[in-house]
Amino acid sequence: MANPVFLNLVLLEGEPLTLLHAAKQAGFDEVEIWQENVQAAEGGAKAIRAQAQRLNLGFTNCQVLRDFAGAPLALREEKRQQAQQFFQLAQAIGCRTVQAPACTREDCQAELIDEDLCWLSAGAARHDLRIMYEPMAWSTVDNRLGMAWQRLKRLDLPNVGLVVDLFHIAARGDDASVLEDIPPQRIYEVQLCDMAEAVTPDDMLQLVDSARHHRLLPGDGILPVADFVAALQRKGYRGPVGIEVFNNRLKQQPPQVTAAQAFAALRRCWP
Template identity: 45%
Template sequence: MTTNTDWTNLNHDTEAVLRDLSNPFFINTILLGGPTTDKLAAAKAAGFAQVELWRQDVEAYDAGAQALGQHMRQIGLGLTDHQVLLDFDGAPDEIRDAKRQEAIALLDRATALGADTVLTPACTHKDCVAERVVDDLRWLAREAASRGLRVAYEGMAWSTLTYTVPAAWATIQAVGEPNMGLVVDAFHMFSRGRDVRDLQGIPMDRIFLLQLSDIMEEIDLPNIIQIARHRRLLPGQGRFPVVDLVATMLESGYKGPIGLEVFNDAMKARDPMEVAREAMSALRRTVAKSITEATAHVSH
């Protein structure tokens, strides 16, 4: 299901369509194997402007977060976000204090890296306390703001309470902090049978990033986590209406980062340079098709 097309050799129509696009392209390092510096070198060589960087990437870099941030700036690679803070909002009593300590560590590490955004998905803990969600996120947003950071909040398909884009947006509105915004993830939207109508009424400047992936196999709730963490595909390799999602957001004025969050064990085991090139090829084709579709909507 992979492609060997190098993005630098795409046809002139694709290049022309993408020429005026201002949205930065990113790749989540979870797709790439090897040491942290190899992942970053592959992303840069493939033409990505940014990466989503995990805690594990930082821990694997012996010189520390500040030096890693300096390295990224030296090679001209930006940070979409630093991740990830899991099961934070509504955390039950037995883990709540530990989660706040973990949050502070994430925020401080993001600051050392030079990131401007951290990512937290909606809680997946079975004992998630609904009454605490807004207060916990408000605390996190204010701690982030004191460091000049934003918080990107994501409803995952298996989150306990908040597993759709509208639900995540309602939570953000209840939190009421301007530095908190949405993550829109194609996998989490489409795997729950949702569609682009979920974006209606959401200001595009409150969507902090758009993550793309695809699947071919059928999904049900018992196998959704297994597929999500091991067998996602690049956009265009499966059956998700990814082009429609990107077209809808661009047509609505979205100016933020567009990229790939693809967990795929087989691709991660391959040469990261080759995988990053394939990933960029898939992303460019998808976005070019989306621009063409959005333009067609306007012309009609």
């Protein structure tokens, strides 16, 4: 596999340093790590960085700067402080990218999104970092990949790129054709998963519950994973591709077992 392959640690349960080892042992090159993983690790950021260096394990991104772009003006200073904290955290563990999904607040201020993303881009650049912008199915404004791409295309920020997450694309009713107009270099990562049954924004409660607790490994459900993979490979996408699966049952297994299952699923769907 020419692309770096990663595992989002949300799939595993256990002590964070052990999770890093389980991911590497399974065959992954990188992990998506959460702020909570770093905070829970004995020894904190310093220990996480040392363990990753010992294992020669990279970080796809540090998660997750929530509800930043479009937050109400009354929260702007608080949100910018949170962003600075994420920049510092990413640098402390040796990670170059922070994930900042599209705002999900009901009081999201659409007119502030451009300004906030420009600020985030400039702030990240001062730390030699990148920003991954993810349209989620329940985001208030940029809830479809095409919408998010049109915004980033217009803003043309050199260090802000897209997250392609199959769950959120499918939940909004889009298919692989949504990838056609996006240059591969503007896609910063691809998150693969599957689902047992169709979910739509018509039933937001079911959608969110499925997203946060019942995603499946790619190839175990009903999504046309092969169509998305083929479209990305035709485009010549060479960035990170991996597994982001929130699944309560898999999380209960020993992390080494689940990580191995995730890697096997990735090998099957991304040859």
